[in-house]
Amino acid sequence: MPILLHLMARIFSGVQPTAEAPHIGNYIGAFRQWVDLQDRDESFICIVDLHSMTLPWEPAELANRTRMLAATLLACGIDPKKSVLFVQSAVKEHTELTWLLTCVARMGELSRMTQFKEKSRGKESGSVGAGLFMYPVLMAADVLAYKADLVPVGDDQRQHLELMRDLAERFNRLFGDTFPLPDAFISEEGARIKSLDDPTAKMSKSSERPTGNLWMVDPPEVIRDKIKRAVTDSGREIAYGPEKPAISNLLDIYSAVTGKAPKEIAEAYEGKGYADFKTDLAEAIVSFLTPFQERYGELMADVSGVDAALAEGAEKARGVAASTLAEVRERVGLMFSQ
Ligand code: AMP
Numbered sequence: 297m298p299i300l301l302h303l304m305a306r307i308f309s310g311v312q313p314t315a316e317a318p319h320i321g322n323y324i325g326a327f328r329q330w331v332d333l334q335d336r337d338e339s340f341i342c343i344v345d346l347h348s349m350t351l352p353w354e355p356a357e358l359a360n361r362t363r364m365l366a367a368t369l370l371a372c373g374i375d376p377k378k379s380v381l382f383v384q385s386a387v388k389e390h391t392e393l394t395w396l397l398t399c400v401a402r403m404g405e406l407s408r409m410t411q412f413k414e415k416s417r418g419k420e421s422g423s424v425g426a427g428l429f430m431y432p433v434l435m436a437a438d439v440l441a442y443k444a445d446l447v448p449v450g451d452d453q454r455q456h457l458e459l460m461r462d463l464a465e466r467f468n469r470l471f472g473d474t475f476p477l478p479d480a481f482i483s484e485e486g487a488r489i490k491s492l493d494d495p496t497a498k499m500s501k502s503s504e505r506p507t508g509n510l511w512m513v514d515p516p517e518v519i520r521d522k523i524k525r526a527v528t529d530s531g532r533e534i535a536y537g538p539e540k541p542a543i544s545n546l547l548d549i550y551s552a553v554t555g556k557a558p559k560e561i562a563e564a565y566e567g568k569g570y571a572d573f574k575t576d577l578a579e580a581i582v583s584f585l586t587p588f589q590e591r592y593g594e595l596m597a598d599v600s601g602v603d604a605a606l607a608e609g610a611e612k613a614r615g616v617a618a619s620t621l622a623e624v625r626e627r628v629g630l631m632f633s634q
């Protein structure tokens with residue numbers, strides 16, 4: 297058993313409760329990896345409610361969105377017996393470690409973060425939240441509090457992962473070896489699902505044009521309509537590659553919901569047009585999402601099961617994070633290590 301434990305990686309990942317529900321890009325880029333990895337590794341899956349406060353939020357909705365996201369993850373196949381599923385704000389060590397890492401982070405490296413630049417672009421510094429600037433430090437604290445070594449995320453998080461490694465390395469250098477350097481785990485296919493109405497923009501919960509998103513809870517007729525309207529490339533051919541960004545994006549989605557390779561799917565449509573392809577794709581998405589939506593409905597009909605899973609998860613997470621924090625407090629020289 298001890299040998300097995302050494303071979304097992306510790307996974308940590310997170311998702312923000314920002315919209316009503318996640319979109320299919322979240323599932324393809326992140327959740328499906330989490331479901332696979334929980335069978336192999338020790339997994340911590342965190343609903344990062346504190347991160348969602350880095351942009352304006354609705355207090356009356358936050359708790360319910362957090363619960364809905366937990367139900368989504370459970371309905372997708374996150375098994376609370378295999379993964380520690382919990383809410384970030386339930387474990388105070390995340391915020392505490394954030395402060396300690398803030399004192400190790402540099403203004404320059406935080407200013408270089410693309411996400412920060414994008415979300416603050418065009419705004420005067422007087423109106424840009426300081427939380428948005430600190431976002432990657434909170435994210436580093438999430439992972440490092442568990443000494444996790446693998447972080448499965450979509451491609452948009454790559455730069456945040458690099459910063460996290462830099463912070464861990466600097467901390468280790470200044471205060472002694474404490475944190476393993478976490479590696480990003482980014483799948484080759486589907487790590488960046490694009491908007492249905494603009495293949496140059498990623499599908500994003502905070503997008504200004506939400507018609508480009510396919511929500512996990514969209515009813516069948518909405519899915520059919522969105523796929524019908526999805527932009528395509530010039531020409532008629534169904535092919536996979538950089539010269540066909542819109543069709544390739546649809547093929548990535550098709551591949552994720554059927555388990556077939558994108559190229560194999562494209563070949564099956566040789567000589568057929570976009571209309572046939574889109575009709576079949578919409579049906580494949582509907583068949584994939586229907587069982588998920590049924591499970592989601594059941595979980596939301598009686599949320600006591602969801603709440604109990606989150607309470608149990610927080611308890612387990614707290615145990616691990618508290619022991620890391622005791623060590624960190626001692627290393628940085630605080631008088632009290634508890
Ligand atoms: P967020 O919605 O920002 O909380 O992201 C949750 C997870 O989904 C992260 O691992 C993201 O990298 C991933 N993700 C978000 N948008 C996409 C997308 N369009 N394609 C693939 N993965 C995504």
Ligand code: TRP
Nearest residue numbers: 308309310311344347435438447
């Ligand atoms: N920043 C991530 C995102 O928007 C969410 C996140 C917060 C996260 N903390 C994390 C992901 C820790 C992985 C590990 O997608």
